[in-house]
Amino acid sequence: MSESKPPITHQPSPITDNWYASWFDTPYYHILYKDRDYEEAQVFMDNLTEYLNLPEEANILDLACGKGRHSIYLNQLGYEVTGADLSENSINEASKSANDKLHFEVHDMRISFEEKFDAIFNLFTSFGYFEDDADNLTTLKAIRDSLTExxxxxxxxxxxxxxxxxxxxxxxxxxxxxxFHIKRYEKDNHIYKEISFSDKGKEFHFTEKVQALRLADFEKMMEEAGIYLLDVFGDYKLRKFYKAQSERLIMIFK
Known part of the structure; x- marks a missing residue:
């Protein structure tokens, strides 16, 4: 896979009207979230790659990579990494860090890759954005089909x-x-975040909307997709998952 590979533009259904297609591609998204914890992300990658016991030459896909903070660090650990994201702006920014073993491309996560990967990471709640529930299953199948045996x-x-x-x-x-004025609430089995602000005399309003998917929901979808759930963790130190207390739902499958 070369750095100059053209963006994949064929999609199962139109995406341009969806919130993530517009919000993730604005500079304001990156301004609001610029202080994300890089150290925590690196600890997570250290723990994850050690747990999975990935070989040194492993080929990793960072699916919905954003500006590539996980991809870049995984590459620094020595892995060959492909970062894929729907946002052209994010990929353009991430591509500034590209090298012979670190590639980035615009990609719809519902579409499988021709290339097979030793590991695929979908990190930081980058799932459950679609209007159609069937797209979640399509995404899981695409992940399955993009993995090596x-x-x-x-x-x-x-x-x-x-x-x-x-x-x-x-x-x-x-x-x-x-x-940035932020409102959060739960409605219709989704968690919403309304973001309002003004800049340079203009008013802006964006909405983040993520399905409230629980472990049982993922288990059901994974079974349907022919995926085997191997382990579940509750935080970036890979401690046991507790439904009430754990901050994260981290699922390892093949």
């Missing part, structure tokens, strides 16, 4: 019960002089 996949999702219990209904975050 002995490959592992990881989905790092929020622990819905913990999130709902600790939801902050309203807050204002000021980043780079912009006041």
């Amino acid at each position: 002995y490959g592992f996949a990881v989905i790092d999702f929020m622990n819905v019960d913990h999130v709902i219990e600790n939801l902050i209904p309203e807050e204002t975050k000021t980043v780079d002089g912009i006041d």
Whole structure:
């Protein structure tokens, strides 16, 4: 796979009208989330690659990679890494770090890759965005079909019960002089985040919307997709998952 591979543009259904297609591609998304914890992400990658006992020459896909913070660190650990994301802006930014063993491309996660990977990571709640529930199953099947025979996949999702219990209904975050007014709530089995702000005399409003998927939901979909769930963890130190207390729902499957 070469760095210059053209973006994949064929998709199962139109995506341009969906919230993630517009919000993730704005500079404001990256401004709001610029202070994400890189150290925590690196600890997670260290723990994960050690747990999976990946060979030194393993080929890893970082699916929904954003600007590539996990991809870049995995590459620094010595792995060959492909970062894939729907956002062209994110991929353009990530590609500044590309090298012979680190590639980035625009890609719809519902489509499998021709190349097979030893590990596929879908991190930081980058799942459950689609309007059609069937697209979740399609994504799982695409992950399955993109793995080598002995490959592992990881989905790092929020622990819905913990999130709902600790939801902050309203807050204002000021980043780079912009006041982001944030509202959070649960509705119709989705968790919403409404983001309003003004910049350069213009008013902006975006909505993040993620399905409130629990472990039982994933288990059902995985069974239907012919996927074998091997282990479940509750945080980035890979400690046991507890439905009420754990911050994350981290699933290892093949």
